[in-house]
Amino acid sequence: MLKAENVSFGYDNGPLILDGINFTINPGEVVGLPGPSGQGKSTLAKLLAGYLYPQNGKVTYNHRALPTNVFNPVQLLFQHPELAINPRWKLRQVIAEGHTPDADTLDTLNIDQRWLSRYPHELSGGELQRLALARAMTPDTCYLIADEMTAMLDPNTQALIWDTVLGWARSRNVGILAISHDRHLLHRIADRIDTLFAPDTVPENSKQPMRTAA
Template sequence: MLRGEHLSFRYETTPWIIHGLDFEVRPGEVVGLPGPSGRGKSTLAKLLAGHLVPQQGIVSCGGAPLPAGGFCPVQLIFQHPELTMNPRWRLGDSLYEGWQPDADALERLNIEPAWLSRYPHELSGGELQRLALARVMSPQTRYLIADEMTAMLDPNTQALVWGAVLGWAGKHGVGVLAISHDRHLLDRIAHRIDETFAPANPPSQGKRRRAAA
């Protein structure tokens, strides 16, 4: 599983953002993580994906520390895909950088071949987010962390994106951590809801059946 043990993190001039936290996602599991801004959800996402190093504790995937270089089995998708694309590269170059994307993922996301000859600014936010997802939906990815991944998308594109992610993750046994302010969305897609960062509201009523992909 993807596991963070006794994680603590703070920036140089801030109090602890996360302190002594244990967190885990199992293979093939979809975990929903709700909560308001400023609670530490995005910091946890970056720790679990290896973008930040905890001051205390350890992150492991399959019982081993995250790799220091090369492809990481934990991939993180942000809310704003344009920040993850080189504006000087054609999108085909970004898509095929380093590894071969999953052909099934490209089909599920309705990636149009014509997009690959364009630059990031020539696509809409929804189209660009679908390409950003296709980049990380690789056979080597074991866990996907979606940090407000569809918050800026229209409902139709949001449904397309989550349908593709859940179908792909279910087929390959990929664990998914879905971070969102939208509790209704998390209740629909997640196997369980983690209340670590949620306000003191009644918890979700156990497991819910996911929406069909």
């Protein structure tokens, strides 16, 4: 279980962005988190993944503090993958930071092996996002936090990525937090919608299977 208990956080001693937040994701569960910009969704994502530390409260993984100086079982994917990739490294080195994905994973994500010999600036945002995802889909990943992961991508690429992520998560009992402004997307992919930051206005019966990419 990945859990935030009574978590509060503000940047640079400013006002609290999050104040007394409680949030839980169970293994194998897909949780949708909608809400407008500026409400603290990305801050919560960084706290859950250990990029930030709460000023009050705690974040725990299986009732323990998140591990440090070793592989983090909570992986975070950003909307803009170029911000999380070393621009001076070729992509083969980037993708090997966590582990070396097998050929089946690369094929499932439609990753061309030739991309691995290129630098990040030589690929499109969608191509980089697929490589960032392959880097995060390790055997030791237990939770994946997708912060607007596909917001800037075309519908076919969006469908390809979510189809792949959901299939992988089901096969490995990986919990997912999907953060998005697109409530219709969340109702297609999530087991439940958390209304921590905004009331949910999409009826539950609108949930539909994710469309497969052509």
